[in-house]
Amino acid sequence: MTAGSQNALARLVDLHCHTIFSDGLFTPEEVVERAHRLGLAAVGITDHDSLGGIDRALIVGCKLGIEVVPGVEMSCNADGVDVHVLGYYLDYKNPDVLQFFEQVQFHREKRARLMCERLGKLGVKVTMAQVKAVAKDAAIGRPHVAQAMLEAGVVASTEQAFREFIGYDGPAYAPKMKLSPEEAIGFIKQHGGVSVIAHPGTYHQDKAVYAAIAAGVDGIEVWHSDHGTREVAHYNELAQKNQLLMTGGSDCHGGRKNGHIYLGEVSIPYKYLAAIKRRSRRT
Numbered sequence: 001m002t003a004g005s006q007n008a009l010a011r012l013v014d015l016h017c018h019t020i021f022s023d024g025l026f027t028p029e030e031v032v033e034r035a036h037r038l039g040l041a042a043v044g045i046t047d048h049d050s051l052g053g054i055d056r057a058l059i060v061g062c063k064l065g066i067e068v069v070p071g072v073e074m075s076c077n078a079d080g081v082d083v084h085v086l087g088y089y090l091d092y093k094n095p096d097v098l099q100f101f102e103q104v105q106f107h108r109e110k111r112a113r114l115m116c117e118r119l120g121k122l123g124v125k126v127t128m129a130q131v132k133a134v135a136k137d138a139a140i141g142r143p144h145v146a147q148a149m150l151e152a153g154v155v156a157s158t159e160q161a162f163r164e165f166i167g168y169d170g171p172a173y174a175p176k177m178k179l180s181p182e183e184a185i186g187f188i189k190q191h192g193g194v195s196v197i198a199h200p201g202t203y204h205q206d207k208a209v210y211a212a213i214a215a216g217v218d219g220i221e222v223w224h225s226d227h228g229t230r231e232v233a234h235y236n237e238l239a240q241k242n243q244l245l246m247t248g249g250s251d252c253h254g255g256r257k258n259g260h261i262y263l264g265e266v267s268i269p270y271k272y273l274a275a276i277k278r279r280s281r282r283t
């Protein structure tokens with residue numbers, strides 16, 4: 001090993017970032033440029049149920065000389081609990097993959113429409129056109145509905161929209177398409193990707209994590225903005241015990257979540273990305 005490559009292994013990567021293609025505020029170009037300015041060796045583009053930002057990120061990454069890791073964060077449901085599964089290096093140009101995510105987008109739109117209808121019945125006027133104007137190219141989600149409600153002047157804040165209307169127990173809430181973590185893991189594997197259970201510390205119990213391990217998940221997101229030292233130690237141990245890959249990232253949304261830009265704040269040594277790449281048969 002040369003000194004140069006040893007250096008590369010010591011450099012840091014942030015493997016979990018969102019763009020305007022889901023609920024992030026930055027374009028793919030902005031995410032990559034900011035990651036480059038922070039001196040990161042690589043940045044993962046992991047939008048919710050969308051692969052739309054990958055090519056744009058790869059182009060600017062190539063220009064700036066920063067590695068872009070193509071990824072996606074799939075929304076799943078396990079016994080009523082929302083669970084996210086990250087997929088890295090899946091064959092994102094495969095027609096079956098594209099068709100699958102088109103279907104997911106279709107369901108997301110149907111869900112947003114249903115929430116608008118339910119809000120209407122409650123006397124809260126927000127239209128699907130307003131939601132779409134907020135979402136633009138992104139995979140439509142509740143943050144866009146909340147933002148449209150704010151812009152329509154029917155709530156004073158997006159927090160109020162969630163708290164009173166579209167939160168899990170809210171009267172206008174509509175559930176997501178039912179995709180199990182096992183199905184997402186199988187789908188990612190089938191298309192050459194590496195699957196990782198995202199931010200397990202946020203599920204408040206490990207049932208979904210054990211189910212994901214039984215289903216053959218490749219890795220656990222050990223480091224995450226919502227993980228404290230206890231969670232990091234626990235999932236580090238769980239990953240090692242089960243010989244799983246360990247990943248980490250900031251889950252940066254570019255400020256939408258309480259105004260804080262997390263990009264690069266959770267970053268891990270390149271060696272963890274090297275292990276993901278060895279596992280993926282596409283690199």
Ligand SMILES: [Zn+2]
Nearest residue numbers: 073084198199
């Ligand atoms: Zn997530």
Ligand SMILES: [Zn+2]
Nearest residue numbers: 016018073251
């Ligand atoms: Zn995320």
